[in-house]
Structures are given as C-alpha cells and as structure tokens.
Amino acid sequence: MSSSASSPAPRARDSWSGQTGFLLAAIGSAIGLGNIWRFPGVAYSNGGGAFLVPYLVALVFVGIPMLWLDYAVGHKFRGSPPWALRKVIGGGEFIGWFQTFVCFVIMVYYGAVLAWGVQYTIYSVNAAWGEDPTSFFTDTFLQVVPSDTFSWSPAWAVMIPLALVWVLVLLVIGRGLSKGVEAANKIFLPLLVVLFLVLVVRALFLPGATEGLNAFFTPTWSSLADPQVWLAAFAQIFYSLSVGFGIMLTYASYLKPKSNLTGTALVAGFANSSFEILAGIGVFGAVGFMAHQQGVAVADVEGLTGPILSFVTFPKIISMMPGGPLFGVLFFSSLVLAGVTSLLSLLQVVSGGLQDKFGWSASRSALVLGVPATVISLALFGTRSGLNNLDIVDNFINSIGVVSSAILFAVLCAVAGPKLSGLRAHLNSVSSVKVPKLWEPLVGVVIPVVLFVMMAMSVVNLVNDGYRSYKLSFVLIFGWGSVLVAVIAALILTFIPWRHRPLDPHATVAQILAEDVRSAQTEGGDK
Numbered sequence: 330m331s332s333s334a335s336s337p338a339p340r341a342r343d344s345w346s347g348q349t350g351f352l353l354a355a356i357g358s359a360i361g362l363g364n365i366w367r368f369p370g371v372a373y374s375n376g377g378g379a380f381l382v383p384y385l386v387a388l389v390f391v392g393i394p395m396l397w398l399d400y401a402v403g404h405k406f407r408g409s410p411p412w413a414l415r416k417v418i419g420g421g422e423f424i425g426w427f428q429t430f431v432c433f434v435i436m437v438y439y440g441a442v443l444a445w446g447v448q449y450t451i452y453s454v455n456a457a458w459g460e461d462p463t464s465f466f467t468d469t470f471l472q473v474v475p476s477d478t479f480s481w482s483p484a485w486a487v488m489i490p491l492a493l494v495w496v497l498v499l500l501v502i503g504r505g506l507s508k509g510v511e512a513a514n515k516i517f518l519p520l521l522v523v524l525f526l527v528l529v530v531r532a533l534f535l536p537g538a539t540e541g542l543n544a545f546f547t548p549t550w551s552s553l554a555d556p557q558v559w560l561a562a563f564a565q566i567f568y569s570l571s572v573g574f575g576i577m578l579t580y581a582s583y584l585k586p587k588s589n590l591t592g593t594a595l596v597a598g599f600a601n602s603s604f605e606i607l608a609g610i611g612v613f614g615a616v617g618f619m620a621h622q623q624g625v626a627v628a629d630v631e632g633l634t635g636p637i638l639s640f641v642t643f644p645k646i647i648s649m650m651p652g653g654p655l656f657g658v659l660f661f662s663s664l665v666l667a668g669v670t671s672l673l674s675l676l677q678v679v680s681g682g683l684q685d686k687f688g689w690s691a692s693r694s695a696l697v698l699g700v701p702a703t704v705i706s707l708a709l710f711g712t713r714s715g716l717n718n719l720d721i722v723d724n725f726i727n728s729i730g731v732v733s734s735a736i737l738f739a740v741l742c743a744v745a746g747p748k749l750s751g752l753r754a755h756l757n758s759v760s761s762v763k764v765p766k767l768w769e770p771l772v773g774v775v776i777p778v779v780l781f782v783m784m785a786m787s788v789v790n791l792v793n794d795g796y797r798s799y800k801l802s803f804v805l806i807f808g809w810g811s812v813l814v815a816v817i818a819a820l821i822l823t824f825i826p827w828r829h830r831p832l833d834p835h836a837t838v839a840q841i842l843a844e845d846v847r848s849a850q851t852e853g854g855d856k
C-alpha cells in the first residue's frame with residue numbers, strides 16, 4: 330500500500346477560495362431534505378415544543394462536538410476519509426472507505442428524492458395532481474408496485490428528471506471543489522434562503538396559520554420522559570448536520586492551514602438548526618391553514634411526516650390556497666435547492682477519496698463514480714419499485730450505516746494516533762472558540778455509547794420484526810445488503826495500493842518533490 334516513484338506526480342489538492350466559501354458549503358450540506366421534510370414531522374410527533382429540549386441538548390452535546398471532531402481530523406490530515414483515517418491509524422483506511430461508501434449509498438437514492446422535487450416544481454404550475462394528490466403521487470407519478478413485488482419497469486416521470494439531476498451534479502463535481510462545489514453553493518444557498526423566507530412569510534399570513542404553529546410549538550412535557558423521543562432527537566441532529574460519516578471531514582480537509590474551525594462549526598450548526606425550526610414554522614403554518622379550511626383540528630390532519638408531508642399534504646394545501654401555484658413552486662424549488670447542495674457534499678466525499686487515492690483529476694473521478702452511481706440510481710429508484718427500495722435502503726443505511734460509521738470513527742480517534750488530546754490541541758491552535766477538556770470524554774466515550782445504544786435498539790427491532798411489512802428477501806437484499814455493499818466495497822478499496830498521496834493544498838513545488846522522494850524511499854511509510 331505504498332506509493333512508488335513511478336506513480337503519477339503528486340498534485341496539490343484543491344482548496345476553498347476562503348473561509349466563506351467553506352462555511353456556505355458546510356451549511357449547504359447540512360441544510361438538506363432532512364430539514365424540510367423530516368424535521369417538522371419528527372418534532373411534531375415527538376412532543377412538539379418540548380422536542381426542542383432534547384433537540385438542543387443533542388445539538389450542543391452531540392452535534393457540535395462531532396462536528397469539531399470531523400473538522401479536526403479533516404483539517405489536520407488534509408485528506409478525505411480514507412487518507413485522513415489511515416493517518417490516524419494504519420487500519421483506519423477501511424473505516425474511511427466505509428464512510429465513503431455509506432455516502433455513495435445515500436447519494437444514489439437521495440438523488441431520486443431530488444428528482445421528485447424537480448418534477449413536483451413543474452406539477453405545481455397547474456396543480457397537476459388534481460383532486461386526489463395521494464393516488465396521484467403513488468399511482469400516477471411513482472406508479473409504485475405493491476410492496477411484495479419487484480419491478481424493473483421505468484417510472485418515466487421519475488427517471489427523466491433523475492437522469493437530469495445526475496448530469497447536473499456530475500458536471501458540478503467534475504469542475505472540482507472551488508470551481509464546482511463552492512461556486513454552486515454560493516449561488517444555491519443564498520437563493521434557497523430568499524425563496525424559503527418568502528414561503529414562510531406567505532405561510533404565516535394564511536388563515537389558520539396560528540393554529541398550526543400552536544400545534545407545532547405546544548409542548549407535551551411528558552414526552553421528555555420517553556427515551557424514544559431522545560433517540561429521535563439524536564438521530565435528527567446526526568442526519569441533519571451530516572456529522573460522523575465523512576462529509577464534514579472531507580470539506581474541512583480543503584481548508585487553508587490557518588482557518589477558524591470551531592467558530593465556523595458553531596455558526597454552521599446553529600444556522601442549520603435555525604433553518605430547521607424555520608421549516609417547522611413554514612410547514613406548520615401551512616398545515617394550520619389546511620386544518621382551518623377543512624374545519625378540523627391540526628391533530629386530526631393526516632400525513633404529517635416523511636415523503637407524504639411534502640408530496641401529498643403539500644399538494645393538497647397548494648390546491649386549496651389562493652396563489653397556490655407560486656407557493657408550490659417556491660416550496661418544491663426550495664426542496665430541490667436544499668437537496669442539491671447536500672447531494673454535492675455526498676458526491677465530494679467519494680470524488681475526493683478517489684482523487685486522493687489515485688491522483689485522478691476531478692473530472693475523471695466524476696466519471697468513474699458517476700457512471701455506476703447513475704446506473705444504480707436509475708435502476709433501483711427510477712423504476713416502479715423505487716419508493717419501496719428507497720424506503721428500505723434509507724432506513725438501514727441511516728440507522729446502521731451512518732451510526733456505525735460515526736461510532737467507529739469516534740472510537741478510533743479516541744484510542745489511536747494523535748488521540749483526542751492531540752486533535753483538541755489542533756483545534757485550539759487555529760480556532761477562536763477554545764474546545765474544553767470535557768470534549769474528550771464526550772466524544773471518546775459518551776457519544777459512542779449513546780450511539781451504540783441507539784443502533785442496538787434499531788438492530789434488535791429490525792431483526793425481530795423486520796422492516797414494515799416488506800418481505801424478508803427485500804429487507805435482506807436492500808436493507809442489510811446496502812450496508813454489506815458498503816463494507817465489501819470498502820474492503821476492496823482498502824486493499825488496492827495507493828497511487829498517489831494527497832498533499833497540502835499550498836505545498837510548493839519543492840515540497841511536492843521532497844515528499845515524492847521521501848515516499849519512494851520509505852516503503853510502506855505513507856504516514
């Protein structure tokens with residue numbers, strides 16, 4: 330696994346043009362579909378206003394500390410997860426690739442939800458879903474087959490926008506970090522904020538909006554005694570902040586040596602949560618309007634979680650309100666913009682990993698990862714089984730893939746290499762806000778234990794009860810299978826020898842040459 334003198338000349342890695350570019354991209358990654366379609370429903374069904382307590386505890390004691398860990402490792406070792414983690418400890422590369430393939434699995438279905446958003450932006454113009462948005466979504470649009478059948482037959486209304494989404498994001502990734510990802514975030518994120526603010530303000534002026542907000546914010550304090558509510562809060566923070574599975578680590582690896590890490594993490598963390606709460610306000614303002622129109626209580630409105638909230642309940646609301654088409658376009662294009670910037674971050678993990686290991690250019694990496702990703706994405710999620718496949722893969726890769734990768738990552742950093750004290754010293758040497766000593770036991774012990782309990786509970790449930798009413802074979806293939814695929818792909822990539830060594834983005838030619846000579850002399854000494 331050593332690099333050799335005959336390998337391609339090392340090329341300095343790309344870097345953010347400045348701290349702002351990085352901050353926008355980090356916020357763009359965190360603000361995603363999870364903020365708009367996941368948070369409002371999760372908060373509402375887990376105690377309403379009271380959910381904010383476990384949620385903020387999770388943000389401060391889990392989200393931010395893990396974000397600091399991601400930033401510290403990425404920035405100190407200047408590489409995407411496989412490179413950075415092999416510098417933490419020899420065998421760490423495997424965990425780095427595991428994180429990378431978890432991102433790969435997520436991106437192939439995440440792109441599909443974006444494609445739904447693209448299509449629904451168009452449908453909004455004339456409320457194409459007609460009188461019955463529920464059957465329009467499942468029967469007309471997704472043409473979904475019963476959950477015990479499998480179909481390769483294309484659902485064209487998904488397949489076509491999905492192919493377009495892939496072309497677009499691969500073109501961006503192929504342009505490289507600063508010209509592609511950074512430039513895209515600089516346009517998409519401000520646009521998202523503006524569109525979404527207009528949407529929220531409009532929602533607040535709808536009749537009944539206050540009832541919606543009351544339903545959303547009224548605390549059910551007894552829910553604080555329910556461990557499930559706490560687990561939901563931890564899971565939401567993880568999902569929403571994109572921590573612990575390589576994304577933030579990768580982004581931080583492209584920062585310049587003198588960068589304020591901890592302060593930026595705080596800004597990114599709080600910006601993401603603020604957007605999440607804003608989404609709750611917008612969504613429940615609109616839901617309140619719907620309840621008002623129907624003359625029912627908000628509690629009696631159905632379909633307030635997951636895809637149904639965005640793709641069935643929202644269309645109903647859009648059809649009912651004056652100026653609905655414009656509201657619809659705002660809502661679905663916000664969903665698309667929020668999702669694109671997150672999808673780009675998932676892609677950058679994989680692209681960056683390939684660039685670091687093989688010395689490929691951004692465009693070549695985009696091609697190598699883009700072809701299989703597009704094919705898998707179209708075949709599994711652009712077809713009539715798409716919704717079922719997506720539901721299973723999403724559940725397993727999040728409750729097992731993402732969580733196990735975060736546990737392994739945190740434990741690895743605690744026991745090996747520079748240890749957490751070294752990483753804390755690194756953070757403190759460059760940052761404005763100083764990391765307290767308490768961070769070390771928190772990240773090394775408390776967080777892995779909490780995550781382990783969370784994962785063990787999911788695994789026990791899944792083993793005992795399966796997942797929803799899906800057939801065991803589907804759960805094995807798409808659920809456990811997607812985690813297994815990430816493990817196998819990670820093993821293969823770990824055993825392929827390094828062809829390249831990622832260098833400091835600001836290495837001079839002399840440093841690059843010296844590094845090359847050094848690596849040629851020390852067989853196996855890539856550390």
Ligand code: PFF
Nearest residue numbers: 359361362363568569571671
């Ligand atoms: N944080 C983003 C979101 O909330 O949608 C991106 C993301 C995180 C996507 C985790 C997928 C995922 F599993």
